[in-house]
C-alpha cells in the first residue's frame with residue numbers, strides 16, 4: 072500500500088482524492104493546506120479521514136508526498152520531505168527554474184535514496200522529447216493560449232482582444248506566470264533546458280480551453296503536438312489533464328506493471 076500525503080488542497084488535489092477511490096494500492100494518509108476549510112472539504116470525500124493534517128505529521132505516515140500547491144511550497148516542503156527519506160511528486164514544476172533549488176533537491180534525493188517525480192502535467196509527449204534529447208535538438212517551443220479568466224482578467228477592456236502576454240525563455244516565463252506555464256519547465260527538463268526552451272503566452276478571448284502547442288525540431292525530425300484542454304472546474308488556470316496526469320503517475324508508481332517510457 073502506497074501511503075500518500077498531499078500539500079495543497081485545490082483543484083489538482085481534489086481530482087486526485089476523487090480518482091484515488093478507484094486505486095486499490097494507495098491510501099491518502101495526509102492532507103495539508105494553509106486554508107483548513109479546504110482540508111476539511113477534501114477529508115470529507117475520503118472513505119477514511121487522513122491521519123496527518125500537518126506537514127510534520129505527514130512525514131510519519133506517508134511514503135510519497137505530492138506538492139500540489141505553489142512554487143513557494145516546493146521551496147518550503149520538498150527539501151525537508153526528501154531529507155526525511157520521502158519520495159516527492161512536484162506539480163509546481165516552475166519552481167525548478169531556480170537552478171540552485173533544482174541542484175539542491177537532486178543532491179538531497181540522491182543522498183537519501185529518494186525519487187523526485189515530475190508528471191507530464193497539462194501536456195503529453197514528454198517521453199518523445201526525452202528520447203529526442205538523446206540526439207541533437209535544435210529548437211523547443213511552447214505556445215500557450217488561455218482565455219482571459221485564466222490570467223485573472225475578466226470584464227476589463229484588455230480582456231476583449233487577443234494579446235501576446237509573454238515571449239521569451241521558460242526560465243523567465245515561470246517567474247512571471249507561475250500558475251500558467253509549469254509545463255514549460257517540464258519540457259525544459261526533458262529537453263534542452265529552461266534558457267533555450269522558447270515560450271509564447273497568449274490571452275485569447277475567443278476560446279474557453281487551455282491550449283498548449285509544443286514544437287520540437289532536431290536530428291530525429293519534427294514533432295508538433297497540440298493539446299486542447301478543458302480547465303478544472305474550480306481553477307480555470309489549471310487543465311483537468313494536469314490532475315489526470317498526477318493520478319496516472321501515482322498508478323505507475325504503485326502498480327507492478329509500467330507502460331511507456
Ligand SMILES: NC(=O)C1=CN([C@@H]2O[C@H](COP(=O)(O)OP(=O)(O)OC[C@H]3O[C@@H](n4cnc5c(N)ncnc54)[C@H](OP(=O)(O)O)[C@@H]3O)[C@@H](O)[C@H]2O)C=CC1
Pocket residue numbers: 078079080081082083084103104105106109138139140141142143144147161162163164190191192193194249250251253254257303305306308309310313
Ligand atoms: N505541472 C503542470 O502541468 C501543472 C501544474 N500546476 C500547478 O500545480 C499547483 C496546484 O494547482 P491547483 O490545484 O490548480 O492549485 P489551486 O490554487 O487550486 O490549489 C492550491 C492550494 O494550495 C494552497 N497553497 C499554496 N501554497 C501553499 C503553501 N506554501 N502552504 C500551504 N498551502 C499552500 C493554496 O492556497 P492559496 O490559494 O492561498 O495560495 C490553495 O489552497 C499550482 O502551482 C499550479 O500552478 C497546474 C496545472 C498544470
Ligand SMILES: O=C([O-])CC(=O)C(=O)O
Pocket residue numbers: 192193249250251252253254255281300308309310311313
Ligand atoms: O494546466 C495547464 O493548462 C497548464 C498550467 O497551468 C501550467 O503548466 O502551470
